[in-house]
Amino acid sequence: MSKDKWIPEIFYEEKADGLAQGLPFVKVPNDKEMPSSVFLCELRDLEEEEKELTVHMYCNMTYLKEKLTTKTLDKVRKALGLKPLSEAQEAGRVIDEKINKNLDEIKENKIVKK
Numbered sequence: 001m002s003k004d005k006w007i008p009e010i011f012y013e014e015k016a017d018g019l020a021q022g023l024p025f026v027k028v029p030n031d032k033e034m035p036s037s038v039f040l041c042e043l044r045d046l047e048e049e050e051k052e053l054t055v056h057m058y059c060n061m062t063y064l065k066e067k068l069t070t071k072t073l074d075k076v077r078k079a080l081g082l083k084p085l086s087e088a089q090e091a092g093r094v095i096d097e098k099i100n101k102n103l104d105e106i107k108e109n110k111i112v113k114k
Contacts, residue, residue, distance in 0.1 A: 003033040004063070010038075037062040 008026040016022035028034055042054040065073055065085070082088065112114040 003031070004036045006032050006035065008038060010037055033061055034062070040087050 006029075010024050010026060010030070012105070013020050013022065013025050016087065034082060037057050037059045040056050040058065042056060044052045044054075046052050061077075068076070070085065077084060083091070
């Protein structure tokens with residue numbers, strides 16, 4: 001069995017300010033990789049005791065990035081309402097710079113306070 005073909009367990013943190021910042025997460029064993037896709041069931045109440053079950057497949061964008069051409073990946077991203085990868089990466093760099101600047105300022109303030 002390949003390293004990405006296993007059944008992940010989805011966890012949620014109780015605190016929104018935890019490590020995953022309120023996002024669901026998967027604990028990946030050291031001998032496995034994050035799955036290329038996961039399936040989630042949507043369950044809806046209909047009338048009285050009737051239920052409707054729909055299976056949805058969610059794909060790992062990292063896996064798609066490795067397997068698709070940039071042009072095809074950008075088509076998928078656009079279909080999902082996302083920016084092309086190059087634009088998203090640039091926006092991510094700007095966010096990273098702001099975070100790193102804030103972290104540097106926090107470190108400097110802690111050093112000065114000692």
